[in-house]
Amino acid sequence: xxxxxxxxxxxxxxxxxxxxxxxxxxxxxxxxxxxxxxxxxxxxxxxxxxxxxxxxxxxxxxxxxxxxxxxxxxxxxxxxxxxxxxxxxxxxxxxxxxxxxxxxxxxxxxxxxxxxxxxxxxxxxxxxxxxxxxxxxxxxxxxxxxxxxxxxxxxxxxxxxxxxxxxxxxxxxxxxxxxxxxxxxxxxxxxxxxxxxxxxxxxxxxxxxxxxxxxxxxxxxxxxxxxxxxxxxxxxxxxxxxxxxxxxxxxxxxxxxxxxxxxxxxxxxxxxxxxxxxxxxxxxxxxxxxxxxxxxxxxxxxxxxxxxxxxxxxxxxxxxxxxxxxxxxxx
Numbered sequence: 027x028x029x030x031x032x033x034x035x036x037x038x039x040x041x042x043x044x045x046x047x048x049x050x051x052x053x054x055x056x057x058x059x060x061x062x063x064x065x066x067x068x069x070x071x072x073x074x075x076x077x078x079x080x081x082x083x084x085x086x087x088x089x090x091x092x093x094x095x096x097x098x099x100x101x102x103x104x105x106x107x108x109x110x111x112x113x114x115x116x117x118x119x120x121x122x123x124x125x126x127x128x129x130x131x132x133x134x135x136x137x138x139x140x141x142x143x144x145x146x147x148x149x150x151x152x153x154x155x156x157x158x159x160x161x162x163x164x165x166x167x168x169x170x171x172x173x174x175x176x177x178x179x180x181x182x183x184x185x186x187x188x189x190x191x192x193x194x195x196x197x198x199x200x201x202x203x204x205x206x207x208x209x210x211x212x213x214x215x216x217x218x219x220x221x222x223x224x225x226x227x228x229x230x231x232x233x234x235x236x237x238x239x240x241x242x243x244x245x246x247x248x249x250x251x252x253x254x255x256x257x258x259x260x261x262x263x264x265x266x267x268x269x270x271x272x273x274x275x276x277x278x279x280x281x282x283x284x285x286x287x288x289x290x291x292x293x294x295x296x297x298x299x300x301x302x303x304x305x306x307x308x309x310x311x312x313x314x315x316x317x318x319x320x321x322x323x324x325x326x327x328x329x330x331x332x333x334x335x336x337x338x339x340x341x342x343x344x345x346x347x348x349x350x351x352x353x354x355x356x357x
Contacts, residue, residue: 035351038340039082042096046078049100053147064128064140068107071123076352077207078103080232083345084211084225087337097155098210104148105164106203109171111141116175117262124253159213167206174198182263183288185273185281192267201233208232212335224335228345231328236352238321241266243357245308251357257296257304260287267320271313272304279307325349 036043054065078099085095113119114127115134121127129137145168152164178195181187208229212222243252244259245268259266265273272280283300290296296304308314328349332342 035344035347036079036083038344039079039086042082042099043075043079045093045096046075046082046099046103049096050103053100053104053151054144060136061140061143064132064136067125067128067131068111068140071125073123075103076236077106077203080204080207080229080348081210083341083348084208085214086211087335087341087345088211088215088217088221088225089337090211090214092214094155094157094214095211097151098160098214099207101148101152101155101164102203102207102210104144104151105168108141108145108148109203111137111144113175115141116179119254119258121254124250157213160210163206163209163213167202170198170202174200178264181265184263184265185284187265187270189267189270192265192270196234196237197230200237201230204233204236205229221335224331227331228328231324231331232349232352235321235324235328235349238267238317238324239353239355241268242314242317242321243355244268245305246314247356253357255295257301260284260304261296263288267317268308268313271316272307272311275311275313276307280304283307321353325353 051069054061054069056062056065081099081102082095110122111128114122115129115137118129119127120130127137128140149164152161174195174197177191178199181191181195205226206229209222209226211217212225241259244256244266247256249255255261260269269280269284273284283303287296287300326349329346332345335342
């Protein structure tokens with residue numbers, strides 16, 4: 027599903043999303059020229075705005091009537107953008123969303139500093155919201171994301187990486203940020219802890235499903251659809267669930283191919299023969315099918331988690347549909 031498709035789906039919150047865009051632009055303004063150049067490049071490559079939409083929808087469900095939903099939608103999107111910027115440096119990524127990364131254009135130093143600036147601006151905005159609980163959520167999410175990055179880097183180019191490692195990284199780096207977004211509405215509305223926990227769980231399961239689909243697309247999509255080279259995770263030394271499953275089921279066939287790809291280095295493309303062989307092995311040993319199935323189960327767990335939460339019926343329907351929509355995405 028493209029950004030345009032999602033915006034159509036999020037029509038009930040379109041005015042709020044417009045406010046989010048305006049505030050994001052304002053937050054990126056600076057009288058420092060280099061900051062303006064970097065911000066302009068980031069702003070030209072807009073993502074799906076899924077995380078701010080989840081903040082807004084969760085707030086609508088819970089009956090939040092203030093403008094704090096927009097504030098924290100922006101806060102989480104800036105946090106997310108800052109982590110992507112830092113990830114691109116760590117991964118030596120050259121493209122994102124079919125555009126050159128900041129580090130490809132301006133180098134690592136300016137890119138890291140700009141990511142730091144974005145994150146600090148998100149914190150400043152959160153502090154102005156005067157919600158101690160929201161600050162706790164942000165601190166917890168940030169801590170876990172950094173831990174996830176540390177674990178991931180410790181597992182790079184390691185054929186003995188386990189499923190436990192993978193799911194630990196997935197939860198810390200991706201799912202907990204979604205969880206923070208969906209819990210926000212319950213916190214701002216002063217809902218009971220049971221509702222906060224239900225929305226937390228809903229976001230956590232959405233994040234799990236989202237990452238599983240992301241990892242699947244790295245092996246099934248195209249560069250044109252993804253906006254970056256396919257097989258990127260493997261070339262960068264990351265073993266995600268499809269490849270971990272293959273290594274469990276066909277180690278003698280898969281290990282030599284992966285070792286050869288890693289020996290060639292990140293800058294060399296995977297040979298057509300190796301790519302074809304891996305695709306065939308992934309299909310033959312149902313590694314892709316298992317990943318799809320786990321994504322589906324996470325999606326179902328998300329809808330089950332949300333059902334006990336009372337609130338705006340139209341918004342509830344949107345939130346219940348989102349997990350299935352994310353399962354069907356192609357980029």
